[in-house]
Amino acid sequence: MEKMLHAAPVHATLPECFIFPADKLPQAKATSGAVSLPIIDLSLGRDEVRRAILDAGKEIGFFQACIVVNHGVSLEAMRDMEAVCQEFFALPQEDKAGLYSEDAGKATRIYSSTMFDTGAEKYWRDCLRLACSFPDVGDSPSGWPDKPARLREVVERFTVQTRGLGMQILRLLCEGLGLRPDYLEGDISGGDVVLHVNHYPPCPDPTATLGLPPHCDRNLLTLLVPSMVRGLEVAYKGDWIKVDPVPGAFVVNFGCQLEVVTNGVLKSIEHRVMTNLGVARTTVATFIMPTTDCLIGPAAEFLSDDNPPAYRTLTFGEFKRIYSVVKLGSSLNLTTNLKDVQKEL
Ligand code: OGA
Ligand code: NI
Numbered sequence: 001m002e003k004m005l006h007a008a009p010v011h012a013t014l015p016e017c018f019i020f021p022a023d024k025l026p027q028a029k030a031t032s033g034a035v036s037l038p039i040i041d042l043s044l045g046r047d048e049v050r051r052a053i054l055d056a057g058k059e060i061g062f063f064q065a066c067i068v069v070n071h072g073v074s075l076e077a078m079r080d081m082e083a084v085c086q087e088f089f090a091l092p093q094e095d096k097a098g099l100y101s102e103d104a105g106k107a108t109r110i111y112s113s114t115m116f117d118t119g120a121e122k123y124w125r126d127c128l129r130l131a132c133s134f135p136d137v138g139d140s141p142s143g144w145p146d147k148p149a150r151l152r153e154v155v156e157r158f159t160v161q162t163r164g165l166g167m168q169i170l171r172l173l174c175e176g177l178g179l180r181p182d183y184l185e186g187d188i189s190g191g192d193v194v195l196h197v198n199h200y201p202p203c204p205d206p207t208a209t210l211g212l213p214p215h216c217d218r219n220l221l222t223l224l225v226p227s228m229v230r231g232l233e234v235a236y237k238g239d240w241i242k243v244d245p246v247p248g249a250f251v252v253n254f255g256c257q258l259e260v261v262t263n264g265v266l267k268s269i270e271h272r273v274m275t276n277l278g279v280a281r282t283t284v285a286t287f288i289m290p291t292t293d294c295l296i297g298p299a300a301e302f303l304s305d306d307n308p309p310a311y312r313t314l315t316f317g318e319f320k321r322i323y324s325v326v327k328l329g330s331s332l333n334l335t336t337n338l339k340d341v342q343k344e345l
Helices: 046-060 075-090 093-099 151-177 256-261 316-327 338-343
Strands: 039-041 065-069 109-112 126-132 193-200 212-215 221-225 232-236 239-242 250-254 271-273 281-288
Touching: 039 046, 046 151, 075 126, 075 151, 075 193, 075 221, 075 281, 093 109, 126 151, 151 193, 151 221, 151 250, 151 281, 256 316
Parallel strands: 039 065
Antiparallel strands: 065 250, 109 126, 126 193, 193 281, 212 271, 221 250, 221 281, 232 239, 232 271
16 A cells, blocks of 8 residues: 555655656647547537538548537536545555555455556556446446545446447447447446556656657546646657646547457557656546457458458456457557567567
């Protein structure tokens, strides 16, 4: 538990293990204003929303992540979720110590720094992981934190609504892309719903480290409550775009499995997290995942003589295993190009 960053009252200096080597420092310029993520208003008519999603893609070639507003998840459910997560990290250490674990196979735990196990530099992040089994996402399993007292109820309500939104977006994507409307239902989105409550304490030297290194999410679809404190950046044409949070909105990004299913028509975008000197930042990522045994490959609708499969067909479990092995120790750039990664297998 003492390894958790937020357990220390204040960090006067950045411990050496968090300092990134010069070539991996976050200095690279990040643009804000010139280009931004498309904002999609889900309360518009179905045709209009579908068109907005596809147009966003065509116009700026940026069909990888978007911000959604008027999305049907109640503002109250989002606010309660953010509040209860902040309260969780503010609890006295003894109330959380039992949840601390370095065992990545544990469904519910708090841990620090690591993402995939690169054995390299540490990242300036603490994380609470919670998993809800599908279809019972409204029933929190035993082992979840029992403090704050309302955490279970708040997380359950939030997860049911957020998964519902994710499924709605997946259906719209299918319609827009000419897939059967229920193509992304069933096992491909029916694994556990995993929540990462990311907590980035104030950092004594934001120029020397990152909250999360560049990575792509390996699941199907991610819905992020990004906090009103900035920090998230997404890769765009060799540069990084700072994401400007919109109150009450989710940032939605496509996971590797959507890139595979669409044979690269949708891309899983690389993103990273910057830290800041002044304030803690707490975000909530909801990952919609396939079941471990689900076999995923490019859909026939995206294949032709001119478009052979660019990705292998693998079970989700296999994909995750190979993906982290190929990446292990290579570089902090955990993804670069999924196609190349798959070729190396
Ligand atoms: C993640 C992630 C971004 C953020 O949890 O995978 O990319 O801003 N989080 O916390
Ligand atoms: Ni991510």
